[in-house]
Amino acid sequence: MEEEERENLESFLKWASELEISDSNQPPESSSCLGQSLCVSFFPDAGGRGLAAARDLRKGELILRVPKSALMTRESLMRDEKLSVATLRLVPRRVEVHIFTVCLLYEMNKRKSSWWYPYLMELPRSYNTLACSGHFEIEALQVDDAIWAAEKATSKAEFSWIEAISLMKELNLKSRTLTFRAWVWASATISSRTLHIPWDDAGCLCPVGDLFNYAAPGEDALDSEDSFLDVNLLRLTDGGYEKDVSAYCFYTRKNYQKGEQVLLSYGTYTNLELLEHYGFLLDENPNDKAFIPLEPEVYSSCSWPKDSLYIHQNGKPSFALLSALRLWLTPRNQRRSVGHLIYSGSQLSAENEKIVMGWMVKSCKAVLMNFATSIEDDKLLIRKIDRMEDFGRCLINEESGVKLLEFRMSLKKYLFLVLRRSLDIVFGNLDYAIDSTKHAVLIRISSNQILKDLTCLINESHNELGLTYCS
Ligand SMILES: C[S@@+](CC[C@H](N)C(=O)[O-])C[C@H]1O[C@@H](n2cnc3c(N)ncnc32)[C@H](O)[C@@H]1O
Numbered sequence: 001m002e003e004e005e006r007e008n009l010e011s012f013l014k015w016a017s018e019l020e021i022s023d024s025n026q027p028p029e030s031s032s033c034l035g036q037s038l039c040v041s042f043f044p045d046a047g048g049r050g051l052a053a054a055r056d057l058r059k060g061e062l063i064l065r066v067p068k069s070a071l072m073t074r075e076s077l078m079r080d081e082k083l084s085v086a087t088l089r090l091v092p093r094r095v096e097v098h099i100f101t102v103c104l105l106y107e108m109n110k111r112k113s114s115w116w117y118p119y120l121m122e123l124p125r126s127y128n129t130l131a132c133s134g135h136f137e138i139e140a141l142q143v144d145d146a147i148w149a150a151e152k153a154t155s156k157a158e159f160s161w162i163e164a165i166s167l168m169k170e171l172n173l174k175s176r177t178l179t180f181r182a183w184v185w186a187s188a189t190i191s192s193r194t195l196h197i198p199w200d201d202a203g204c205l206c207p208v209g210d211l212f213n214y215a216a217p218g219e220d221a222l223d224s225e226d227s228f229l230d231v232n233l234l235r236l237t238d239g240g241y242e243k244d245v246s247a248y249c250f251y252t253r254k255n256y257q258k259g260e261q262v263l264l265s266y267g268t269y270t271n272l273e274l275l276e277h278y279g280f281l282l283d284e285n286p287n288d289k290a291f292i293p294l295e296p297e298v299y300s301s302c303s304w305p306k307d308s309l310y311i312h313q314n315g316k317p318s319f320a321l322l323s324a325l326r327l328w329l330t331p332r333n334q335r336r337s338v339g340h341l342i343y344s345g346s347q348l349s350a351e352n353e354k355i356v357m358g359w360m361v362k363s364c365k366a367v368l369m370n371f372a373t374s375i376e377d378d379k380l381l382i383r384k385i386d387r388m389e390d391f392g393r394c395l396i397n398e399e400s401g402v403k404l405l406e407f408r409m410s411l412k413k414y415l416f417l418v419l420r421r422s423l424d425i426v427f428g429n430l431d432y433a434i435d436s437t438k439h440a441v442l443i444r445i446s447s448n449q450i451l452k453d454l455t456c457l458i459n460e461s462h463n464e465l466g467l468t469y470c471s
Pocket residue numbers: 045046047048049050124192193210211212213214215277278279280281
């Protein structure tokens with residue numbers, strides 16, 4: 001850490017201590033609000049700056065308290081008369097989040113005279129949320145629903161900025177603070193750092209409490225030593241506002257050893273949602289989902305909602321997707337009679353299962369073939385971005401660019417897992433390899449005899465897989 005950064009951090013933790021933010025029930029041993037349960041540390045592979053255990057911590061311990069008076073909310077910022085008068089006059093309808101964005105920029109505009117200055121100085125200078133993506137970065141996503149989400153996020157940001165301009169001009173914000181770039185920065189600060197509070201939908205910014213990095217819910221619940229606990233009863237989030245003590249309180253969800261990063265679960269998110277709201281994704285996200293295109297008749301032939309028809313990160317189709325395909329791939333005149341089996345999650349017949357898996361293979365292959373690059377190309381690109389000259393960096397932001405490439409790669413990985421699982425079901429335990437290095441999905445099978453048998457198998461089940469075989 002640079003000298004200046006270290007000094008800023010120290011004065012921020014001192015400021016926080018004066019506001020009675022504390023990681024202990026005991027009086028502070030130093031001028032810092034941390035040091036007894038937590039300390040600021042750097043975790044290059046899991047969120048960068050974060051909070052580490054300053055001692056061994058037990059599951060369920062209260063590790064940080066941030067009093068209500070230290071929370072930055074719309075309400076606390078609106079104590080500024082100029083801001084509240086202008087907002088009341090110029091904002092006809094209540095758009096909580098956007099007003100909070102204006103309030104944050106207004107506070108930034110005050111620079112050193114802001115009461116929040118030590119906190120504002122600790123906020124990141126830039127973000128990688130989808131709304132911050134440029135045209136080239138959005139294209140790099142390759143996946144249709146991700147491109148759509150990114151385009152929606154950027155146009156929503158543009159629209160809200162245009163709507164807020166007159167209010168910001170009325171507040172005499174400096175030209176730098178009036179820009180779209182500043183707007184996107186403030187929106188991303190709010191999107192990636194606010195915590196829920198019961199009295200304001202826009203949430204609050206929580207000094208020190210917003211230094212916790214994220215672990216997906218479910219990850220640590222399972223390695224808990226309290227295996228008798230019903231997993232469903234575990235809280236999804238490990239922090240919350242407590243009215244009786246008028247403070248935001250944070251608890252450990254598991255035991256931590258001294259030096260280990262203490263993580264918080266902000267909620268249950270897919271990788272696309274993490275990218276959209278927080279600007280990062282997880283390599284192993286138990287809550288991730290991938291969607292493949294389905295014929296409209298799949299949706300109309302079942303009653304499951306569209307968003308329940310997905311593929312898990314381990315390559316397994318969701319219960320609803322598998323059941324919907326089993327039903328749809330049953331001859332129309334037999335569907336009624338198998339309804340009870342479908343809804344209980346049972347297989348209908350070995351033949352139906354092979355047809356379903358054959359369909360999965362065909363669809364995943366079609367999606368993979370539609371991508372302009374293979375996983376190997378993506379890996380190569382990521383390595384190249386690291387070595388890019390300035391010109392390249394103008395087109396694609398290094399850090400967010402890599403995240404977007406990782407995103408499209410993760411979808412490709414899921415599709416290959418589906419291919420493998422489905423092929424295993426269609427063909428049994430055969431010795432084959434899926435070749436992902438070319439712009440084609442090939443299956444390499446060692447024995448010609450087996451190849452012949454497989455072809456017969458496919459023909460028997462009237463399943464045209466459309467794969468290219470090579471022996
Ligand atoms: C509430 S802040 C956490 C503190 C933040 N690292 C900081 O330095 O201020 C949330 C941001 O931290 C980063 N982050 C949190 N958890 C992460 C993780 N598991 N992997 C990568 N980045 C993470 C993301 O940039 C996210 O938007």
